[in-house]
Amino acid sequence: MSATSLPPTRAARLAGLRQLLGHLDAHPALPLPAVVTVEVHAATDLDGFEQVARAAHQLGVSVTTALNGTQRAAKRFGPATFAVVYHPQHPMEVKR
Numbered sequence: 576m577s578a579t580s581l582p583p584t585r586a587a588r589l590a591g592l593r594q595l596l597g598h599l600d601a602h603p604a605l606p607l608p609a610v611v612t613v614e615v616h617a618a619t620d621l622d623g624f625e626q627v628a629r630a631a632h633q634l635g636v637s638v639t640t641a642l643n644g645t646q647r648a649a650k651r652f653g654p655a656t657f658a659v660v661y662h663p664q665h666p667m668e669v670k671r
Contacts, residue, residue, distance in 0.1 A: 611655040616662070623661035630659035 583591070599605055617626035624646060631638045631648035634657070639647050649658035 609654065612658065613656070614658045614660050616660050619662070619664050623663065627659050627661045 599607065615630075617623035617630075627638055627646045627648050634648055634650040636648055636650050639649075641647075644663045646661045646663075647658055649656055
């Protein structure tokens with residue numbers, strides 16, 4: 576894998592988000608969505624539950640669990656939402 580095809584580091588992703596926000600701020604004629612949601616999908620193994628739990632703790636929110644076992648930790652920042660989501664692939668992974 577070449578260096579240009581490696582996934583960006585956390586610092587690079589954060590820098591990109593800051594650049595995007597700066598560009599949008601500098602160009603008020605650009606349209607913006609009414610609601611912004613950034614979702615991070617946790618690993619598809621048993622560690623996914625722990626990733627969502629850690630995110631919930633760091634965000635200061637509770638984990639929500641859908642009937643299909645999907646877990647989500649989300650926090651709103653004005654009209655923007657940051658969420659960490661885990662979709663279990665096997666019924667045995669569903670923890671309630």
